[in-house]
Amino acid sequence: MEKHHGIKLDTEKMIIGIDDTDSNEGMCTTYLGALLLEELQEYGTVEALPLLVRLNPTIPYKTRGNAAVALKLKTDCPEKVIAHVTSRIGELARMECEKTNPGAVFILEKDYETLKPVLMSFLEEAVKEVIEIDNAKDLISELGIASKSFKNGRGIIGALAACGAMLNPEKWDCTFEYLAYRQKEKWGTQRDVDKDSFFEADRETYPETWDTVDLTNRLVVCVPRSGDPVLFGIRGENPEIVSKAAALIRAEPVERFAVYRTNQGTDMHLLPAQNIAEIRDMHSYRLEGTVSTAPKTIEGGHVIFAVLDREGDEIDCAAFEPTKNFRYLIRKLVPGDRVILSGSVTSGTLNIEKIELKALTPVYREENPKCPECGKHMKSAGQGQGFRCKKCGTMSLSKVKYEAERDLEPGLYEVPPCARRHLAKPLARDKRQDIRLHPAR
Ligand code: ATP
Numbered sequence: 001m002e003k004h005h006g007i008k009l010d011t012e013k014m015i016i017g018i019d020d021t022d023s024n025e026g027m028c029t030t031y032l033g034a035l036l037l038e039e040l041q042e043y044g045t046v047e048a049l050p051l052l053v054r055l056n057p058t059i060p061y062k063t064r065g066n067a068a069v070a071l072k073l074k075t076d077c078p079e080k081v082i083a084h085v086t087s088r089i090g091e092l093a094r095m096e097c098e099k100t101n102p103g104a105v106f107i108l109e110k111d112y113e114t115l116k117p118v119l120m121s122f123l124e125e126a127v128k129e130v131i132e133i134d135n136a137k138d139l140i141s142e143l144g145i146a147s148k149s150f151k152n153g154r155g156i157i158g159a160l161a162a163c164g165a166m167l168n169p170e171k172w173d174c175t176f177e178y179l180a181y182r183q184k185e186k187w188g189t190q191r192d193v194d195k196d197s198f199f200e201a202d203r204e205t206y207p208e209t210w211d212t213v214d215l216t217n218r219l220v221v222c223v224p225r226s227g228d229p230v231l232f233g234i235r236g237e238n239p240e241i242v243s244k245a246a247a248l249i250r251a252e253p254v255e256r257f258a259v260y261r262t263n264q265g266t267d268m269h270l271l272p273a274q275n276i277a278e279i280r281d282m283h284s285y286r287l288e289g290t291v292s293t294a295p296k297t298i299e300g301g302h303v304i305f306a307v308l309d310r311e312g313d314e315i316d317c318a319a320f321e322p323t324k325n326f327r328y329l330i331r332k333l334v335p336g337d338r339v340i341l342s343g344s345v346t347s348g349t350l351n352i353e354k355i356e357l358k359a360l361t362p363v364y365r366e367e368n369p370k371c372p373e374c375g376k377h378m379k380s381a382g383q384g385q386g387f388r389c390k391k392c393g394t395m396s397l398s399k400v401k402y403e404a405e406r407d408l409e410p411g412l413y414e415v416p417p418c419a420r421r422h423l424a425k426p427l428a429r430d431k432r433q434d435i436r437l438h439p440a441r
Contacts, residue, residue: 013047013109014078015166016085019068019158020061023097026188028228031181032092033069034258036085043084044075049239052177052260053165054422055126055158057269058282058344061099064226065422068158069260070166082106086148095150103136103155106146107163115143119164120171126161127268127423130282136160165263173266175429176259178242180231183255188227194250195220201234201248207428207439209236209245210265214417215441216325221417229255235264237429267425270342276313284344284423287315288358291337295330303327304349307339316349317341323352323419326440332408336361342424353424356412356435365404369396411436 016036021029033050040046051070059066075081085104093102107115122139125131136157140147149156165172182191198220202212212222212234223232231254236242239259246257273285289307292314297303301321306314319330330352333339340356368377371389378387378396386397412435414420414427427439 012076013072013074013112014081015070015072015107015112015163016081017068017070017103017105017107017159017161017163017166018085018089018155019103019162020100020155021089021093021102022063022228023094023100024063024226025094025097026227026229027092027094028230029067029069030179030258030260031229032088033071033260034179034181034256035092036071036088037258038256039084039088040071040073040075040081043077043081044073047072047074048166048169049176049261050258051162051165052179052262052264053123053127053158053162054262054264054269055161056128056130056282057284057421057423058346059130061101061154063099064228066158067422068155068162070159070162072166078106078108082146082148089148089150093150101152101154102150103153103157103159104148105140105156105159105163107167108146111143111145112167115145115163116167118143119160120168121164123161123164123168123172126157126164127263128271128283131157133157169261172263172268174261174263175265176236176239176242177262177264178234178236178239178246178257178259180233180246180249180251180254180257181229182231183253184229186252187229191223191231192252193220193223193232197248197250198222198232201245204248205236205241205245206441208238208241209234210426210428211235211417211420212245216416217418219418221420264422265425265429266423267342269344269421269423275311276307276309276315277311279315279345279350281345281347284342285350286340286342287350288338288340289315291333291335291339294335295333297327297331301327303330305330305333307341307350315345317343317352318349319352319415320419323415326352326413326415326419329408329413330355332406334361334363344421352415353421354412354414354427357408357410360406360408360410363404363406364401366399366401369398369400409436409438411438413438414440416440 269284273287292308293306295305338359342354373392381388
């Protein structure tokens with residue numbers, strides 16, 4: 001564990017950032033955040049809604065959704081708060097898991113102004129780039145930030161980023177999530193929920209809430225399947241609407257809940273790509289290009305095609321099997337279509353989250369000529385002898401070329417709710433009038 005870097009702890013307000021406490025088998029950093037929200041009342045008052053920030057979705061160290069949490073508190077005993085948070089991480093984090101490397105960061109009010117811009121940049125970087133642990137450690141010692149790290153301490157990356165979000169609430173687009181947690185004795189067992197109630201809640205509150213259910217695939221998507229404490233999470237535009245939807249859910253008893261302010265559903269992870277040459281693995285982009293190979297379905301049901309930029313570089317783009325019905329749309333693309341894609345790049349392939357069909361290339365087909373007398377298609381009159389109408393005896397020499405109808409409309413399309421990335425902005429939130437939106441439901 002690290003020391004407090006000799007800081008004199010005499011401030012009244014503080015921000016606490018926490019990350020990397022969970023494993024695939026259990027726990028969830030947001031649950032620890034919800035617990036601490038209650039427990040820290042003993043040492044002061046909670047000042048703002050807790051934050052749940054989603055960071056770079058391609059990071060291999062993540063357990064699930066690469067989340068980190070921040071809390072803001074008014075207290076006259078910050079050292080007790082630090083001791084309490086540290087001991088609760090020690091008790092609750094899944095230390096036995098190799099991937100669990102908790103970190104906590106404590107920002108004191110006297111440092112808010114100095115740290116605001118630095119940690120805003122750090123947040124941007126944590127959402128879009130890949131950060132080395134040593135960079136986070138160097139920043140902590142250079143700036144004299146109080147921190148605690150466990151094992152390799154990777155969690156301080158997310159913890160610092162979450163503090164950056166709390167210090168700069170006006171600098172990033174936000175949404176809200178109502179997270180309901182299960183009673184401890186139920187953890188690891190099947191969740192007892194009334195599925196219909198989620199469809200009802202969606203009917204009452206969509207599009208101000210989203211990703212509660214997937215109507216096309218008839219799935220409840222806001223109830224996790226893993227062993228963690230989350231019963232369900234309702235995402236939406238404001239705290240009132242997510243609470244309204246949550247009140248409509250019928251399910252097993254809820255131990256506690258928390259409404260988090262979050263960067264989910266904001267597209268904060270996307271970098272504008274000027275060209276394909278600049279694209280790197282483990283980053284997410286918005287990229288404009290032209291479809292250059294016909295979509296092909298490979299083993300596993302994934303649909304792959306290539307996109308070409310103005311410099312002549314190509315990248316493979318994929319609608320993977322979990323994107324379900326979205327693949328039907330992708331299969332209709334043809335070389336020459338102009339598209340703008342959003343998605344993350346891993347192993348040199350862009351995993352599509354959204355696609356804008358900007359311009360559809362005309363597709364030509366050939367058919368036998370029609371008889372000018374009866375209007376029916378003529379039949380071949382034999383090799384090299386043109387076409388003839390059997391009934392009227394009319395003749396024509398060659399086939400007729402025509403522009404086929406594309407069973408596709410320009411506009412912006414997205415993967416269905418069951419395949420949505422946490423950070424991807426759903427079209428339900430997109431208020432643009434200049435483009436035809438095709439929200440997935
Ligand atoms: P859950 O969603 O259940 O909270 P998780 O998916 O958030 O789990 P973590 O356990 O938080 O996964 O693991 C992610 C780890 O990656 C953390 O240690 C975090 O500090 C680190 N990390 C986050 N963003 C970056 C980044 N951009 N570069 C390098 N490391 C990062």
